[in-house]
Amino acid sequence: MDSADVAIIGAGPAGLAAAETLAAAGASVVLLDEQQMPGGQIYRGIEAVQALRRQTLSLLGSDYAAGATLAKALRNAPVDYQPGSMVWDVSRDLVIHYSREGRSQGLHARHLLIASGALERPVPIPGWTLPGVMTVGALQILLKSDGLVPRVPLVLAGSGPLLLLLAVQLLKAGAPPAAIVETVPRRAYRSAARHVPRALQGWRSLMKGRRWIRTLTHAGVPWYRGCTNLRVEGADRATGLAFHHAGRTETIAADVIGLHQGVVPNVQLTRLLDCEHVWDASQRCFRPRLDDWLATTVDGVSVAGDGGGIFGAVAAEWQGRLAGLNIAHRLDRLPSAERDRQAAPMRAALARERTVRPLLDTLYQPPPDVLRPADEVVVCRCEEVSAGRIREAVRLGCSGPNQAKSFLRCGMGPCQGRICGLPVAEIIAETRGVDLDDVGYYRIRPPLKPLPLMELAGLAADNDPAQ
Amino acid sequence: MFRRIDDAVRPAGITIWFEGQSLHAQAGDSLAAALLIHDAGAFRTTPVSGAPRAPYCLMGVCFDCLVEVDGVPNRQACMIEVRDGMQVRRQHGPAGVADDG
Ligand SMILES: Cc1cc2nc3c(=O)[nH]c(=O)nc-3n(C[C@H](O)[C@@H](O)[C@H](O)COP(=O)(O)OP(=O)(O)OC[C@H]3O[C@@H](n4cnc5c(N)ncnc54)[C@H](O)[C@@H]3O)c2cc1C
Ligand code: FES
Numbered sequence: 226m227d228s229a230d231v232a233i234i235g236a237g238p239a240g241l242a243a244a245e246t247l248a249a250a251g252a253s254v255v256l257l258d259e260q261q262m263p264g265g266q267i268y269r270g271i272e273a274v275q276a277l278r279r280q281t282l283s284l285l286g287s288d289y290a291a292g293a294t295l296a297k298a299l300r301n302a303p304v305d306y307q308p309g310s311m312v313w314d315v316s317r318d319l320v321i322h323y324s325r326e327g328r329s330q331g332l333h334a335r336h337l338l339i340a341s342g343a344l345e346r347p348v349p350i351p352g353w354t355l356p357g358v359m360t361v362g363a364l365q366i367l368l369k370s371d372g373l374v375p376r377v378p379l380v381l382a383g384s385g386p387l388l389l390l391l392a393v394q395l396l397k398a399g400a401p402p403a404a405i406v407e408t409v410p411r412r413a414y415r416s417a418a419r420h421v422p423r424a425l426q427g428w429r430s431l432m433k434g435r436r437w438i439r440t441l442t443h444a445g446v447p448w449y450r451g452c453t454n455l456r457v458e459g460a461d462r463a464t465g466l467a468f469h470h471a472g473r474t475e476t477i478a479a480d481v482i483g484l485h486q487g488v489v490p491n492v493q494l495t496r497l498l499d500c501e502h503v504w505d506a507s508q509r510c511f512r513p514r515l516d517d518w519l520a521t522t523v524d525g526v527s528v529a530g531d532g533g534g535i536f537g538a539v540a541a542e543w544q545g546r547l548a549g550l551n552i553a554h555r556l557d558r559l560p561s562a563e564r565d566r567q568a569a570p571m572r573a574a575l576a577r578e579r580t581v582r583p584l585l586d587t588l589y590q591p592p593p594d595v596l597r598p599a600d601e602v603v604v605c606r607c608e609e610v611s612a613g614r615i616r617e618a619v620r621l622g623c624s625g626p627n628q629a630k631s632f633l634r635c636g637m638g639p640c641q642g643r644i645c646g647l648p649v650a651e652i653i654a655e656t657r658g659v660d661l662d663d664v665g666y667y668r669i670r671p672p673l674k675p676l677p678l679m680e681l682a683g684l685a686a687d688n689d690p691a692q
Numbered sequence: 693m694f695r696r697i698d699d700a701v702r703p704a705g706i707t708i709w710f711e712g713q714s715l716h717a718q719a720g721d722s723l724a725a726a727l728l729i730h731d732a733g734a735f736r737t738t739p740v741s742g743a744p745r746a747p748y749c750l751m752g753v754c755f756d757c758l759v760e761v762d763g764v765p766n767r768q769a770c771m772i773e774v775r776d777g778m779q780v781r782r783q784h785g786p787a788g789v790a791d792d793g
Contacts, residue, residue, distance in 0.1 A: 259752060259771065261773065266751070273720065277703070278697075280697055280698065281697055284697075311752075311771075344749075344751075344753055345749065345753075353748075354743065354745065354748075354756075355744075356733065356734055356735075356744055356745060356746030357693070357746065358748065359747060359748055359749070359750065360748060360749050360750075362749065362750075362751065363747060363748065363749050363750035363751070366750040366751060366770075367694060367725055367728070367750065368697075370722060370725065371696075371720075371721055371722060371725035372696050372697045373694040373695065373696060373697070373725055373728065373729065374694065374695060374697060375693060375694055375695075376693065376694060376695040377693050398697055399697075461734075461743075461744050462733070462744070462746075480693055481693055606745075606748070606754060606756065607738075607755065608740060609738060609740040609741055609743070638755065639755040639758070639766070640753060640754055640755045643753045643754075644753065644754055674752075675766055677764065677766070
């Protein structure tokens with residue numbers, strides 16, 4: 226089995242910054258990512274877009290173009306970067322199994338940095354399983370990776386900065402949405418107002434948001450604010466979005482509907498390792514418990530970037546460097562005084578990045594009927610389990626997500642609860658009248674994604690000393 | 693449902709097959725993107741109710757893009773690139789998960 230000082234999972238801003246830092250300190254680094262190119266979610270496809278697709282590069286904006294620096298640093302650093310590698314198992318003795326080009330292989334590392342980023346929060350509303358309904362992130366992926374924009378009417382619905390950013394990007398691409406249906410309640414503006422002074426310290430993000438709103442308003446994109454009761458219409462594909470607005474029910478015809486309610490940490494790997502997790506009430510998600518150096522409660526395992534709590538791409542990069550410094554120190558490649566000296570300005574930059582979060586978290590808090598959908602709404606897309614059946618199971622004595630699994634099979638499908646994990650936990654907590662920390666989360670088991678049996682057999686043969 | 697932005701450089705055109713029909717694609721496209729351009733409709737039907745599904749997340753999370761590629765089922769169309777001559781079929785029924793142990 227191969228071995229390395231450090232294995233990093235995820236080649237987004239956090240993983241790339243950490244790889245650069247650790248390679249500079251002389252550590253041997255293996256960087257694994259399921260995607261074919263570096264960049265993670267924010268900088269997805271950056272190398273190809275920069276080299277080949279000038280128009281796409283300019284309409285994606287300068288925040289996206291900034292990713293080229295990190296990608297270039299990777300190509301110049303002595304890092305064993307293995308694209309197209311899907312990590313499907315990690316054990317506490319830091320043996321990592323991953324699948325690459327149809328073959329599974331093992332790797333032993335002295336330290337593991339998980340930089341697997343965020344997932345979009347699921348938006349379980351009636352009709353969300355119909356073809357044509359996608360996440361806003363999915364629509365952005367089509368734009369970044371494949372240069373595609375909708376050529377049929379599109380509605381963007383929900384809330385959050387990413388929704389507005391995509392609307393601006395599509396507008397610049399000549400494919401503006403037919404409408405934006407925003408779910409931010411009026412009272413959220415009032416509660417968010419008190420966070421404005423602090424957020425002004427991170428004024429750049431605020432200015433950016435203002436610019437997006439101005440651009441969209443100027444272009445005359447229809448914008449419905451304070452909407453509730455969203456419902457996708459259609460029988461075997463989406464044909465429109467219905468919602469309540471200003472005391473009336475409106476319907477907008479659309480073949481593509483982009484939903485968004487922010488992003489949440491991807492905890493599959495930290496759950497698999499059984500790291501301790503805490504419920505974050507302001508971001509309404511679980512995140513791994515981390516110390517000042519971003520180490521988890523499992524020895525040798527750290528987390529950098531949005532996988533440890535949502536603070537955005539710039540913070541992810543600083544966290545990658547910070548975690549990298551500490552791992553270099555633990556590998557005896559950096560004295561503690563030097564580590565602390567280099568870390569000080571990074572901590573200051575991180576603190577600045579965080580100032581805007583309370584404002585965003587308050588303003589864009591997902592509405593209650595997205596967190597805990599109505600009885601008829603399918604929550605587990607794989608096994609088609611509705612919210613009502615989960616509530617019924619709780620009344621029959623099911624007390625947590627793992628019991629719900631055996632009662633109803635929810636979370637047993639190929640997605641392993643990546644989609645339904647949070648809503649299932651929220652519904653159980655509400656029905657039982659207890660805290661999310663008491664309800665917990667699905668137990669995650671390997672493989673993280675379905676693997677062909679053939680591939681597992683191949684791995685067993687590789688590891689058989691008799692061969 | 694989708695169209696390409698007019699970028700200056702165009703990679704090579706290739707042909708893939710979906711349910712026996714030939715479709716034009718570009719090298720570097722994800723399989724999901726190539727199918728979405730051609731309005732391929734449902735990518736799979738669910739094992740429980742037979743409901744039609746198409747990509748939701750495009751980042752490997754939801755598994756609603758599962759198709760059969762060159763006879764191998766359970767492939768995530770959003771995570772693989774097109775290859776010339778690729779044979780693709782809708783997936784019906786359960787996704788085989790190798791976690792029975
Ligand atoms: C779809 C989407 C689009 C986004 N777009 C933007 C944007 O345009 N602007 C913005 O400011 N923020 C965006 N974000 C927010 C995002 O979280 C950024 O803040 C930033 O990308 C986080 O960086 P990161 O390094 O923590 O993780 P990411 O950039 O998410 O990188 C994580 C990487 O880990 C890999 N990975 C995960 N699990 C595994 C595994 N098991 N095996 C192998 N590899 C794995 C993934 O393939 C991914 O490349 C987006 C988020 C999402 C989900
Ligand atoms: S579209 Fe969600 S996994 Fe491919």
